[in-house]
Amino acid sequence: MKNIFKSAMVILSALLAFTSCNNSSKSGGKSGALAGNVAEKVYVAPGEHDEFYAFISGGFSGQLSVYGLPSGRLFKVIPVFSQDAEKAYGYNEETKPMLNTSHGFVPWDDSHHPDISQTNGVIDGRWVFINGNNTPRIAKIDLSTFETTEIIEVPNSAGNHSSSFVTENTEYVVAGTRFSIPIPQKDMPIKDYKGNFKGALSFISVDPEHGHMDIKFQVIMPGFDYDLAHPGRGASHGWFFFSTYNSEEASTLLEVNASQNDKDFIAAINWKKIEEYVNNGGGKMMPANYAHNVYDEDTHTATSTMKKEVLVVNPSDVPGAVYLLPTPKSPHGCDVDPSGEYIVGNGKLSANLTVHSFTKMLKAIEDNKVAGDAYGIPILNFEDVLAGVVEQPGLGPLHTEFDGKGNAYTTFFISSEVVKWKLGTWEVVDRQPCYYSVGHLMIPGGNSQKPWGKYVVAMNKITKDRYLPTGPEVTQSAQLYDISGEKMELLLDFPTVGEPHYAAGCPADLIKPRSKKLFKLEDNKHPYACKNEADTKVVREGDVVHVYMTTIRSHFSPDNIEGIKVGDKVYFHITNLEQDYDVPHGVSIIGANTSELLIMPGQTETFLWEPKQVGVWPFYCTDFCSALHQEMQGYVRVSSANASTPLKWSLGEDIE
Amino acid sequence: MKRSNIVMLVASILPLGLFLFPLWKITLEAPQYPTPLGMYIHINDFSDVHPHDIKNINLMNHYVGMKYIPEAIPEFKIFPIAIIASTVIGLLIAFKGNYKWFLGWFILMIIMCSAGLYDFYLWEHDYGHDLDPKAIMKFTNPDGSVMGFQPPLFGSKDILNFRAHSYPQLGALFLGLGIAFSFVAHLIGKKAKNSTA
Numbered sequence: 013m014k015n016i017f018k019s020a021m022v023i024l025s026a027l028l029a030f031t032s033c034n035n036s037s038k039s040g041g042k043s044g045a046l047a048g049n050v051a052e053k054v055y056v057a058p059g060e061h062d063e064f065y066a067f068i069s070g071g072f073s074g075q076l077s078v079y080g081l082p083s084g085r086l087f088k089v090i091p092v093f094s095q096d097a098e099k100a101y102g103y104n105e106e107t108k109p110m111l112n113t114s115h116g117f118v119p120w121d122d123s124h125h126p127d128i129s130q131t132n133g134v135i136d137g138r139w140v141f142i143n144g145n146n147t148p149r150i151a152k153i154d155l156s157t158f159e160t161t162e163i164i165e166v167p168n169s170a171g172n173h174s175s176s177f178v179t180e181n182t183e184y185v186v187a188g189t190r191f192s193i194p195i196p197q198k199d200m201p202i203k204d205y206k207g208n209f210k211g212a213l214s215f216i217s218v219d220p221e222h223g224h225m226d227i228k229f230q231v232i233m234p235g236f237d238y239d240l241a242h243p244g245r246g247a248s249h250g251w252f253f254f255s256t257y258n259s260e261e262a263s264t265l266l267e268v269n270a271s272q273n274d275k276d277f278i279a280a281i282n283w284k285k286i287e288e289y290v291n292n293g294g295g296k297m298m299p300a301n302y303a304h305n306v307y308d309e310d311t312h313t314a315t316s317t318m319k320k321e322v323l324v325v326n327p328s329d330v331p332g333a334v335y336l337l338p339t340p341k342s343p344h345g346c347d348v349d350p351s352g353e354y355i356v357g358n359g360k361l362s363a364n365l366t367v368h369s370f371t372k373m374l375k376a377i378e379d380n381k382v383a384g385d386a387y388g389i390p391i392l393n394f395e396d397v398l399a400g401v402v403e404q405p406g407l408g409p410l411h412t413e414f415d416g417k418g419n420a421y422t423t424f425f426i427s428s429e430v431v432k433w434k435l436g437t438w439e440v441v442d443r444q445p446c447y448y449s450v451g452h453l454m455i456p457g458g459n460s461q462k463p464w465g466k467y468v469v470a471m472n473k474i475t476k477d478r479y480l481p482t483g484p485e486v487t488q489s490a491q492l493y494d495i496s497g498e499k500m501e502l503l504l505d506f507p508t509v510g511e512p513h514y515a516a517g518c519p520a521d522l523i524k525p526r527s528k529k530l531f532k533l534e535d536n537k538h539p540y541a542c543k544n545e546a547d548t549k550v551v552r553e554g555d556v557v558h559v560y561m562t563t564i565r566s567h568f569s570p571d572n573i574e575g576i577k578v579g580d581k582v583y584f585h586i587t588n589l590e591q592d593y594d595v596p597h598g599v600s601i602i603g604a605n606t607s608e609l610l611i612m613p614g615q616t617e618t619f620l621w622e623p624k625q626v627g628v629w630p631f632y633c634t635d636f637c638s639a640l641h642q643e644m645q646g647y648v649r650v651s652s653a654n655a656s657t658p659l660k661w662s663l664g665e666d667i668e
Numbered sequence: 669m670k671r672s673n674i675v676m677l678v679a680s681i682l683p684l685g686l687f688l689f690p691l692w693k694i695t696l697e698a699p700q701y702p703t704p705l706g707m708y709i710h711i712n713d714f715s716d717v718h719p720h721d722i723k724n725i726n727l728m729n730h731y732v733g734m735k736y737i738p739e740a741i742p743e744f745k746i747f748p749i750a751i752i753a754s755t756v757i758g759l760l761i762a763f764k765g766n767y768k769w770f771l772g773w774f775i776l777m778i779i780m781c782s783a784g785l786y787d788f789y790l791w792e793h794d795y796g797h798d799l800d801p802k803a804i805m806k807f808t809n810p811d812g813s814v815m816g817f818q819p820p821l822f823g824s825k826d827i828l829n830f831r832a833h834s835y836p837q838l839g840a841l842f843l844g845l846g847i848a849f850s851f852v853a854h855l856i857g858k859k860a861k862n863s864t865a
Contacts, residue, residue: 565727591720592727593703639731640804 071511084506093121133461415465571646598634680758685842733803767857
């Protein structure tokens with residue numbers, strides 16, 4: 013026993029010596045040692061996992077990418093609003109309905125603001141919501157499969173930008189229109205914009221169990237541009253705040269004409285009040301036409317339903333539900349601190365940051381201190397709601413997030429920096445340059461009641477010379493800063509997929525244990541699934557042929573098919589019989605006018621092949637699955653349209 | 669009831685643990701399997717350690733021409749009967765018999781277990797050596813003979829890219845304890861007999 017104790021002491025002291033050695037090297041010297049220290053902070057050893065997930069939107073790529081922090085490593089690009097040939101999203105028969113809209117199949121969008129679902133104001137890691145800007149849509153991504161499982165189109169909306177932010181129990185995901193439009197749409201002169209165009213703010217309810225989305229109501233607001241939004245937290249839960257610009261209601265040369273008013277507004281919406289109004293039969297059902305697309309995990313198939321009406325609310329019909337807070341110079345970001353008391357209006361043309369107070373707002377409402385109205389909506393006095401001003405922090409403030417320790421971090425596009433300042437005293441604590449022209453920033457949980465204030469990710473709009481050049485188009489870029497200390501420290505640049513518009517992050521432990529490894533074959537309810545090789549078959553229905561095919565290492569069943577004719581529509585329904593982690597199979601056939609399939613274990617996917625030429629055409633596995641991957645291939649014999657070749661299929665024997 | 673008979677009573681009941689816990693476990697480790705593949709052998713069943721392990725062991729083994737692990741083997745009928753029979757006999761002995769009978773039960777169990785292990789070895793040997801002549805990959809030993817893939821009866825062994833482990837489980841412990849207890853019962857009984865004599 014004594015010996016064990018002795019040797020333990022020896023090991024301990026050796027460790028201590030080693031550690032203190034390490035410390036001295038850290039504190040000694042400047043740049044060299046410091047650089048080494050920085051590298052250590054973002055180094056995640058091979059096989060180790062990152063501490064945080066970051067879901068970074070792809071902007072004009074229409075997708076959502078998944079990164080690890082602090083390493084900045086890319087794990088997955090989740091296709092959301094754009095087709096993805098790699099994963100067959102929007103190409104295979106199962107997911108084509110996901111991209112259906114009232115305008116038909118739209119294979120692209122501009123994805124902007126991911127927001128993770130919350131419970132009691134804290135991120136719960138169940139779903140990520142994200143908005144499509146161009147053809148207004150809100151998508152839901154399930155974080156057990158990291159797949160897009162629902163997309164709802166937003167009617168009466170255009171440039172769906174002040175979206176998709178969740179209330180503190182994910183009661184609603186909110187989508188506000190950036191561009192005001194005629195509601196309902198009609199043929200009218202553009203110059204008649206003022207007073208006639210309207211802006212719809214949509215409150216989309218989220219089923220607490222399945223997450224299914226449904227537009228509960230739309231608040232039809234004056235024809236401003238609704239830029240960004242944020243829900244109240246804690247005390248201000250039940251309110252939603254939208255920044256506006258173009259309160260001038262200009263319809264042309266907005267860069268000048270929408271920059272004339274000294275102050276625009278933050279619209280404060282008491283959604284609980286409107287919800288109550290609606291629940292008591294308030295509002296008006298108006299005709300509409302919008303798609304609701306739902307992916308079912310058991311059938312592995314999406315369905316698209318067109319909805320024909322939407323409930324709209326005129327704010328002047330609900331007194332006390334909507335107020336306008338004057339905010340200087342075309343505010344962009346509209347951010348609420350974790351306590352819910354402060355509403356930061358980032359007036360992008362202002363030199364100062366304006367912070368409103370929720371309690372002062374309530375007081376002003378209570379005292380009925382109204383300065384005027386806009387189309388019947390009361391405007392409060394700027395001075396009555398103002399909590400404080402951060403004086404001259406930088407140029408072009410855009411967005412603010414919080415660390416949960418009383419500090420706020422604001423990005424400045426023009427002066428290209430992140431500025432740290434203190435809530436309440438409004439003093440600037442630190443500033444760090446961004447390379448270049450930062451837009452949004454993200455602290456994991458930094459827009460919720462519970463930020464994990466260890467890192468901030470700055471998402472830049474311009475990259476220029478930061479990486480090896482790749483011709484005129486260079487990579488997009490994000491930057492990681494350590495914010496655990498009093499001063500911020502730049503740790504890492506990392507390239508991103510598409511424009512890193514905004515991001516949402518949370519500790520990996522919230523999501524990692526729930527991440528699925530495979531789909532259970534026995535739960536597969538795809539109508540064309542084939543769960544064992546004995547049941548594989550080829551069925552002809554006129555010109556349409558259904559191939560019920562399976563994959564398992566390292567063959568297709570069947571792998572020889574005859575009796576297909578030129579002009580047939582051949583649907584390959586492929587079920588991956590594997591039940592092992594990370595054993596997908598891929599497939600395509602020569603001349604298929606669509607993407608490959610990439611089929612996860614237990615899943616069924618379908619692609620359409622319309623053979624145009626007589627011959628014997630090979631197909632093969634496209635995902636390197638096993639040692640015999642190269643042998644995983646087959647042939648389809650295509651005869652002329654009037655041939656009488658009988659329909660046959662086989663595996664492991666010659667077709668007789 | 670005499671102390672030795674009580675110990676014998678416990679001894680005869682202990683092997684029933686085989687119906688509650690697995691007898692043996694075979695684990696296959698490989699770089700591609702950060703979570704190793706594993707199979708439990710019960711007195712009346714094979715089962716996955718993690719979902720689908722047996723299916724995935726079969727998938728791996730088909731490359732070298734090994735047969736699929738069967739859903740059931742005749743032993744799954746014989747072994748439970750043998751264990752129940754030995755418990756019944758043990759109980760009879762515990763109530764009616766003396767220390768000489770205890771030794772008899774002990775010897776019976778040793779013989780039965782040896783037969784069982786030998787049977788297991790034969791199955792393993794067949795499983796590892798009776799390979800499909802059309803096997804995708806054929807391996808030979810340095811001496812030119814066809815390489816077998818028999819997992820170890822007990823212990824650990826490298827088989828191509830896998831490291832196979834084969835060790836008894838809780839069920840086997842119950843069986844072993846039962847056997848040991850019967851011998852203890854025998855010794856206690858014998859000692860008691862000698863001291864009274």
